[in-house]
Amino acid sequence: MIPPSRAIPTHLPTPAPKIRRLLGLSLLTVLGILLTAACAGVSAAAETRDAYAGAVPEGAAARLGRGAIRDMAFSPDGALLAIAGETGIYLYRSDTLQEVWLTPGPAAVTHVRFSADGALLAASVEGGVVLLMATADGSLQGVMGGRTEITSIAWSAQAADVDRRTLLIGYNDGTVLLSRVDGPPSALQTETMASLPRHISSVTAAAYSPDGRWLATGEFAGSVHLWRVADGTEMETLRGHRPNTTVTLLQWSDDGSELVSAGRDGRVIIWQPERRTPRYTLSEEADSVLALDFDRTGKALRLYSARQGWLAWDTRSGREQAAIGADIRPAYLVLSPDHRRMAVVTAEGVVETWVDGDAGPELMARLRGHSGRHAGTAAVAWSPDGRWLASSLGADLLVWKATGSDSPLRLTAHTDDITDLSWSSDGRHLASAGEDRSVRIWDARTGRLLRTLTGHQDNVAHIAWSPDGRHLASVGSLDNTLILWEATRGRVVRMLHGPGDGLWSVAWSPEGRYLAAGTTGGDIVIWDLNKETEDPALTLVGHFAWVTDLAFAPDGTALLSASADRRLIYWDLEDEERRVLGRAGDVILGVAFSPDGSRVATASRDGMVAIWDLEAGDEAGPRRYAGHTARVQAVDWSPQGTWLATGSGDGTVILWPTRVASPTGIVRYPWFQAWG
Template structure:
């Protein structure tokens, strides 16, 4: 009742009370005292992040989810209660699968490993290493003795689960292997790839039996029919296809989705197919006719993964909207939602004129010359309760702007950490923000597919630019402030008039999502980076692609121009930073040293030093001439999403998924501040509580509760 009435119970004393079956999700429980209380069957918010994969045990008792915060969660399907949290991966968990008896779970991760877990204890039983790229898909053989995995290194591997040894490597695809499936008899492996083909392999000999062609984009998921005679596939080309296994011939095409088709699952009798899409729907298909029987809607973002119960009555779906939903397949009704909460910080760059603010860098002194290793443990300041996707700072004062998963843009005082202003208008998470050169305007890019322009004195939304067909991941003002560039999951870069909000040009050429855009200092050239492993240079006035920089072996997340405009730095999931000559397109240097993907790149004021932030939790400084690593900053406990230098080059800021923004003294490591997010259950006392599982207690502690 208190929840329904929206009563603020923060600071209340509920110690030594019986609090049964209370729905406490979304309530402000900071400083609440639950010590020695009985909280049986009470439900709290979980640390559920962007869910990339879901799997059901064959008896439908257990649900496993893999997310982008390196975590696997085990849930009781009937009650929605979290039982265990599996920790061990160091990057996104792309795929999870149960063995036939439900006692072992396998996971594939962007950290390039396959892990086997005890479902009973959550213990990691084995780690299989050998892939040279992200592991996108995993599957158990029917007898449970082997596991098959597909990777961005373009290979499929067969693993012995008892020894962790790689038994066989299947080579033949020319791009990432996104999807893996095994026939019911275990004799055929099917693989779906970024090369737009499906290959069928003899598991014993490794021979490719057939190559199925017909899709016009990547193959993201595949599934065998129960009798092994046919195979189903789905793709960003918005289609689901059915193939004959014996010939590789396409038998049927299912049409109806309005965006990428990302996942599919088949009923055990083979009569019903479900598919999930970037259009935020699940479709239920009659396999015999190809007719769509039902469409399920309710998620706020793309649906990356679906699973179907053994009796085909329940559908489970996972999404980056931080929910897992359970659907009644008969009625189409969502009857349970597992919702999450997170505090991860993605990016907060520096201002050009103040030590405590963030963004544009020009005409500043380079301050780094000696090799160093620093750790950071002091001055904790509050930042943000929700996931901060991106950030930038006013070029004219000490204001940090942050974009968040809660769809708001917040302005913070960089010295005190206090929130000055909240501006709302987006309907989905804010992935990217950028200040105009004069600091008067802010541009934001969102999962709602729009770019918004804000007057930051009044907080008023001046214009909304619509036209992208997918999430907007990157925004940047031209040096004169007249044009905004945006990069999107729809594979395009758009140039918008900052005055009128109209689209001036659409730059087409990338093959997949665009993660970063950057202007040259003179505004003549625009650089963009993409999941297609390339950086493109565009003539900003004509929209012509001048050059495509090829050399990275995984998606390129970040690009930055040097202050003189002659060099571009790029950071990639291949763990490398590359320096490119703008005029020739030649790769000048490759900087190696990170042990995981590179998310963010920044040049120092004079361009002599480069900073990089990585999934390995570290910030590195590089000599731009020699390529030598001259500094490593440790202290973050999760991936570093953003780095930027101060105006004088003496300080560096880094933003991380560990919920902190850290300020570093480049020379000495001194004068450090940490901005830390205020967690959902900060100060809540749970010492001596009963009725909660170990996993629930661990989750509450992760969100700020005290168990002592």
């Protein structure tokens, strides 16, 4: 795998396409056509670019995938598009979606906004911290916040004076802080100016008026508040949305005479701040409004509703002008400040940018590499020869070439999330299990689906190929059943039942005689497949909660078990003794022996990866890696033992070199040291 390069230009030329002015309804029509084309993938004017190499955390060699997108923002001139996501911050040129720079986040990045002069980028991170970064090169220039979770950020609107920037940070406890951020990026000075009176609920939206005199905030409880920026005085509470329905968007007209708010109650309201009253309630059904925008004349308001598509109203009369729907709905959408460009994210995480051109809407660029909002990586598996790495992404199966190809082979057949992967011993076949209650067998050379195995009555939690490649074992999480399949024909050879309510994990002994399964109650049962009886040959008792994963030692003398009780147990099968290696900080979801059996890797729900040296003794403790921003669900060693692949709910795979020493015993982001 080739780690991504970090190309940081010192000068960004601004693209200057000829833009045809479209006003009123004609602009809405073009945008409706534009969005319909974007969602349907109609235009072929721009090639699709693949960029799966994600922001690499400290201590890792590569990240496969860029994770889901949380937020997007155009630069003031529309030339740049910033994306905040599960794995970091990504800055692209909007016309080509070529990467300008990327940087990993210490946690999921939830919001991103450009300052009015475009020189700074503010990004909020889960945990209550705002990062201030130089747009030119992505360098970290300041850290703010440190309270509770951040729910909104907004910059003041003055672009001319770098000594008059104000940054608003809204928190989920209702607090709003206003801070000065003065000077050039290389010499920033930050100071908290004021704390606004606490809202009664989370601050979910915020916007400064164009002249900087007014500030509007919206909250979870449904109210809109109007503040005078000079002294932080609340001028009015604007009530028009239904109580306890979140205000999701706020937008000022270019001249500052009108303010529009959208809420989860479906209402879109135009306010006249000077009169402190709603002028029009434009819609009662605009559910899930993704974008709001006044046209350049200020006479038309347009919005995109996930339910209804593009809608527009005449702001003078309050009458609806038109509604142009789209058959396929984007997951996220943002408009540029100059009203000329639009960025769309599909449900699969594909990013598209569009511009209003001379001949109508033009697709500028399309990018694959980010993932859908809820698509995590629950499984990773190296091929026996180490040439390929398979991983899941939601219901899709990705196969990566270990020599460095950026684009994976994507295999689709499952109708629900994939839960586990397993290669046959000869590397010719790859099996996948899913929450759709099926096991699917693929030709690893061609990617062709060979057969689908059905028989479980619940989600298939884990699968394991026999060492000789003839059989495949699968366990259904709550149907308490282990099925032994003949791999070539898909025939059920044997069906075994656990002693309790469910079976969750499964592992073969290296010689293929024994099959171990972990139960939801915490016991481990081991069957001798040379015997016809359904009774287990051995039951191991030691865990107090479900056994999440199992792994036999390469020589078959020991078994590792991970559990929701946060304990990792080493079972010596020859001496019939157990040894608790340690207690993790959270539930251990995955475990794997190194090929030589000297080390053990674990994956935990708290996002940590750990490597335990069995020869060093218990007092040494594990070496921990912090790089994922969500729970780590899977872990697998390369056949040579030099690389560790981990899969996470953040939708990415990280490759860790396993022989690099760490003086602190933990590898984590340098940004953690920025705020302690």
